[in-house]
Amino acid sequence: DGGITQSPKYLFRKEGQNVTLSCEQNLNHDAMYWYRQDPGQGLRLIYYSQIVNDFQKGDIAEGYSVSREKKESFPLTVTSAQKNPTAFYLCASSPPFYANTGELFFGEGSRLTVL
Amino acid sequence: AQSVTQPDIHITVSEGASLELRCNYSYGATPYLFWYVQSPGQGLQLLLKYFSGDTLVQGIKGFEAEFKRSQSSFNLRKPSVHWSDAAEYFCAVNQGGKLIFGQGTELSVKP
Numbered sequence: 001d002g003g004i005t006q007s008p009k010y011l012f013r014k015e016g017q018n019v020t021l022s023c024e025q026n027l028n029h030d031a032m033y034w035y036r037q038d039p040g041q042g043l044r045l046i047y048y049s050q051i052v053n054d055f056q057k058g059d060i061a062e063g064y065s066v067s068r069e070k071k072e073s074f075p076l077t078v079t080s081a082q083k084n085p086t087a088f089y090l091c092a093s094s095p096p097f098y099a100n101t102g103e104l105f106f107g108e109g110s111r112l113t114v115l
Numbered sequence: 116a117q118s119v120t121q122p123d124i125h126i127t128v129s130e131g132a133s134l135e136l137r138c139n140y141s142y143g144a145t146p147y148l149f150w151y152v153q154s155p156g157q158g159l160q161l162l163l164k165y166f167s168g169d170t171l172v173q174g175i176k177g178f179e180a181e182f183k184r185s186q187s188s189f190n191l192r193k194p195s196v197h198w199s200d201a202a203e204y205f206c207a208v209n210q211g212g213k214l215i216f217g218q219g220t221e222l223s224v225k226p
Binding site: 004050092102103105111 | 156157158212219
């Protein structure tokens with residue numbers, strides 16, 4: 001079945017360590033997104049990519065980095081510079097630009113806890 | 116910049132009662148509007164969307180929403196709530212291919 005796979009589902013790390021969250025999609029979607037979710041704050045956009053080898057910062061990019069070397073993959077690295085990394089992270093994708101109405105398809109999320 | 120406001124952080128309704136979740140947006144032109152639902156620890160699932168045309172849109176799981184341009188609103192409704200509807204609901208508007216989300220409304224359902 002087509003979909004978006006995020007891994008790992010749960011991740012624990014010590015302060016000061018970089019961690020990388022995986023996001024893979026087999027929907028043939030051009031655009032991919034990373035959102036951060038905190039209780040009572042909705043979803044905030046971290047980074048997005050409309051096409052391979054290109055990405056843009058969202059509203060809260062500081063302390064995060066991404067790459068988009070393949071259409072199917074959009075990994076997110078939470079660096080030690082991120083002051084409060086404990087959160088639920090959601091990856092999403094959207095159809096090719098010509099068919100893009102803004103609808104997003106979401107993975108099941110990764111919960112990162114920094115100890 | 117566009118924004119989305121969901122005035123109710125938490126709503127509790129009895130099973131079988133009707134439901135209305137409020138959403139207001141700020142946008143100059145006709146927006147693309149969405150409602151998503153999220154079960155605990157899960158990703159978001161699209162309930163319904165509005166692009167143009169009929170202002171009353173039907174979605175999955177018996178939900179509907181009405182776009183009211185004069186009120187800048189896109190409220191979500193369901194005539195009879197089921198216990199399985201307990202979840203968090205997010206309204207969103209499309210801004211240049213990106214979705215801007217409201218803060219969410221958590222729905223609890225009493226037996």
